[in-house]
Amino acid sequence: MTAQILDGKATAAAIKSELAVRVAALKERGIVPGLGTVLVGDDPGSRWYVNGKHKDCAEVGIASIQRELPATATQEDVENVVRELNADPACTGYIVQLPLPKGLDPNPVLELMDPDKDADGLHPTSLGRLTLGIRGPLPCTPLGIVELLRRHDVQLDGAEVVVVGRGVTVGRSIGLLLTRRTENATVTLCHTGTRDLGYHLRKADVVVAAAGVPHLIKPEDIKAGAAVLDVGVSRSEGKIVGDVHPGVAEVAGWISPNPGGVGPMTRAMLLNNIVEAAERRAGV
Numbered sequence: 001m002t003a004q005i006l007d008g009k010a011t012a013a014a015i016k017s018e019l020a021v022r023v024a025a026l027k028e029r030g031i032v033p034g035l036g037t038v039l040v041g042d043d044p045g046s047r048w049y050v051n052g053k054h055k056d057c058a059e060v061g062i063a064s065i066q067r068e069l070p071a072t073a074t075q076e077d078v079e080n081v082v083r084e085l086n087a088d089p090a091c092t093g094y095i096v097q098l099p100l101p102k103g104l105d106p107n108p109v110l111e112l113m114d115p116d117k118d119a120d121g122l123h124p125t126s127l128g129r130l131t132l133g134i135r136g137p138l139p140c141t142p143l144g145i146v147e148l149l150r151r152h153d154v155q156l157d158g159a160e161v162v163v164v165g166r167g168v169t170v171g172r173s174i175g176l177l178l179t180r181r182t183e184n185a186t187v188t189l190c191h192t193g194t195r196d197l198g199y200h201l202r203k204a205d206v207v208v209a210a211a212g213v214p215h216l217i218k219p220e221d222i223k224a225g226a227a228v229l230d231v232g233v234s235r236s237e238g239k240i241v242g243d244v245h246p247g248v249a250e251v252a253g254w255i256s257p258n259p260g261g262v263g264p265m266t267r268a269m270l271l272n273n274i275v276e277a278a279e280r281r282a283g284v
């Protein structure tokens with residue numbers, strides 16, 4: 001068996017054209033959604049990601065608000081930019097690109113953000129709302145994964161999902177999404193303290209690999225026909241190496257390529273969060 005592709009690039013493109021229609025409808029009511037980004041320092045990778053987000057915005061008609069600070073910026077400097085974006089009516093939502101340069105503490109910065117302007121869906125209030133079932137921005141990568149599976153008709157209702165990795169952006173938050181009544185999956189969260197990872201993986205209908213360990217997930221650990229999502233981003237000689245061994249494609253029923261899988265979906269969901277925030281504010 002060769003796995004079918006969970007094509008994140010094509011799916012993200014389809015979502016972006018749907019969002020463009022919703023943005024046009026907002027504009028007819030005089031509302032222009034705007035995404036802000038805060039980039040601190042000169043890490044080329046971070047700059048590349050941030051530029052990509054603004055390119056995405058241009059494609060769907062969302063306005064861009066770019067704030068840049070040098071690597072020498074103080075905690076106070078970063079927090080002042082956050083206060084400014086909180087107060088800016090043109091900014092529907094924004095992200096503070098992580099990681100921040102050494103010496104800066106991200107948590108007070110993130111807590112200072114207006115939760116209603118949280119484009120990442122990772123603000124303490126957003127995670128609290130998700131836990132409590134209150135409408136609000138949702139974490140982009142988990143949401144992208146759910147959307148990618150839904151649009152390829154991969155069943156989540158009743159599925160055994162095994163998540164590998166307990167990072168906040170994916171592992172810690174995706175279970176909250178997948179165990180809602182609307183998704184209705186059973187979720188097991190594995191991490192470096194898990195005694196027998198293979199034992200859990202072999203039962204999984206869906207595997208979300210978000211550990212950041214190159215080729216951690218081996219073909220012998222995957223149930224035939226399972227859906228495997230590769231979220232891992234490690235780099236070797238400039239190329240992305242995911243958490244999933246290439247041999248898994250021979251066993252799995254569905255696999256997300258990396259690049260071209262979950263990454264583009266994450267970006268599309270960031271735009272989705274901006275459009276939804278603008279719609280919520282407009283009472284749509």
Ligand SMILES: Nc1nc(=O)c2c([nH]1)NC[C@@H]1CN(c3ccc(C(=O)N[C@@H](CCC(=O)O)C(=O)O)cc3)C=[N+]21
Pocket residue numbers: 049095096097098099120140240258259260261262263264265266267
């Ligand atoms: N506040 C904040 N929010 C974020 O969402 C955030 C962040 N900080 N810091 C860094 C990570 C990383 N991240 C990616 C998003 C899309 C791709 C993506 O689209 N990748 C492409 C190409 C990757 C390549 O070729 O380098 C792909 O997977 O096909 C990658 C990485 C968002 N992040």
